[in-house]
Each structure stands twice: as structure tokens, then as C-alpha cells.
Amino acid sequence: MRRSRAAPATDHAEFADGTGRVRAALSEQQARLRSTSARLHAARAADIHDARVAARRLRSLLATYRPLLDERRTRRLRRRLRAFARALSEVREADVRRDMLLALTMLEPALASADIRSLRATLRQSCSKSRRSLRRKVSSQAWASSVRKLGAEGTRLALGARRGAGLADVLKLVDRPWRDAAELLERPPRSAAQLHRLRLALKHCRYALESVSSLKATEAERVLDRLRSVQDSLGEHRDAVQARQWVRTQEERLGQAFARRLDRMLRRHERTLRAQAVERAARVLPAYAAWRRATRGLRTVPAATRDPA
DSSP states (O other), X not given: OOOOOOOOOOOGGGSOHHHHHHHHHHHHHHHHHHHHHTXXXXXXXXXXXXXXXXXXXXXXXXXXXXXXXXHHHXXXXXXXXXXXXXXXXXXXXXXXXXXHHHHHHHTOTTSOHHHHHHHHHHHHHHHHHHHHHHHHHXXXXXXXXXXXXXXXXXXXXXXXXXXXXXXXXXXXXXXXXXXXXXXXXSSOXXXXXXXXXXXXXXXXXXXXXXXXXXXXXXXXXXXXXXXXHHHHHHHHXXXXXXHHXXXXXXXXXXXXXXXXXXXXXXXXXXXXXXXXXXXXXXXXXXXXXXXXXXXXGGGGOOTTSXXXX
């Protein structure tokens, strides 16, 4: 008689401390992804942002904890999460571009009202077009099926988190993305490409740290506060770079003189954000070093020891 396969266990208590923490972190982000995805039909800016963040967090955690997971399934799930986030990027970028450009024009009272009306109309058309495209996408059966798979418990369980990982194993993996960040911060980043790489590296560091932040909450929150601060500047800088690229493509419609003036305004905004980001980034690594010292004792905890409350 053929023996049936046992269903995968879902009780975190059956796993070592580190494994249980990884499984809980992945499960939490899947729940966020399910919740935010269900609200995308309305195409509200906050819902789109939340869904993209949930997908990015889950994708980042899969990269951090890849050595503990099934490599092939992890790689496939990360590809699907990337495609999900990219599908939402057009709407998000259109919204951010609109808000940034309109805010900047408010600071320039000498601009001609006709130019501002033209800009508003062009931005409104861009936002509307991207939303229509998104609504068609999220209404399709293919999208619904894909989202169900991304959020399904079976998808997570199929990753097969290694049972014996202790806290020391997990903390070692959390440290890895910080090596890239430290290397990028050896010299203050200057170019848009360097700032973008730093933005991605620090985002990965933040999501990894969030998954273990309760171990030493006070020290972790200090690091996370500094990460959020520098990410705000880096994110706005990236938005300004992309807005400049968009303005160039709209030169014929906006008029050459007005488009060039917008470009100069955005370029000044970029410089301000770059200086702000560099200043804030310098405060991140010392805070992380303090958190590592606070968790030094946990880095040698055997796998069999229970996770502290």
C-alpha cells in the first residue's frame, strides 16, 4: 500500500529558534502582501505603495535567508515578487513625479500660469493612463492566480526552511548585507548610480534587521530610525533623477524653455537631497555596530536554546 506524504508542519515550536524566527518573518510579509493586494482594484496611492513594500520586503528576506531555504523555489518566488512590484511601479512613479513637480513649481512664483497648466494636464494624463493599465492588469485571471500563489501558505512551506538554524545562524545571515553597505560607505557616494546602489543596499539591511529587531529592540530601533531617515533622502533623490528623465521626454509638449527650467529646478533638488543623504548615511554604521555589540551574546547561542521573549 502506498504511503501518503505527511503534510508540512506549521507549528514554529517544532523548529529551532532561528528557523522559527525566519518562518514567522516570511509568514508576516506574505500576510501583508495578501492584505494589500486585495485593495489594488481601487488603485489608491497608499495601497499601491504598501503592496510594493510588502513584495520588496518578502523578496529581500528570501535573499537574506536563502542559505536556509530551497534554492530553486526561492529563486522562482523572488522572480515572481519582482514582477509583481514592477507591475505597480508605473503608477507609483507617476504619482510621485506629479507630487514632486507640482511641489517644486509652488516654490517658483515667477513661472507662467500657462506653463503650469500644461504641466498639470500632462501629469494628470500620465497618472490616469498608468491607472487604467493597472486596473486592467489586476482584473485579469492571470493576475489573481499569481497573487494567490504569492500569498499562499503552501508557497512558503515549499521553501523548506532548514529546521536546525539557531539564532547565531540567523544573525550571521543578517550581517551579510551590511558588508555591501559598509563598502559603499567607505567613501561618500557622489553619482546618481552610487546613490542608487547605496539605497538598495541599505533597504536590504533594513528589512533583514527588522526580522530580528525584537532581540534587542532599543538598539535595533535606533538603527532602523537612521536607516529610514537616509532612505527617505535616497528615495527622493532617485525620484528626482527619474523626474528629470521624464521631463526630457516631454520637452516637445511642455515647451523647450519650460522643460529646461524644470530640469534646472530638479537638478538643484537633487544636489540638496544628495548632501542630505550623505550626511544621514554617515550615522548608520555606528548605530549598527552598537546593535551588534548588544547581540554579541546571542551570536553563540546553541540552536536548541529557546528564543528569548
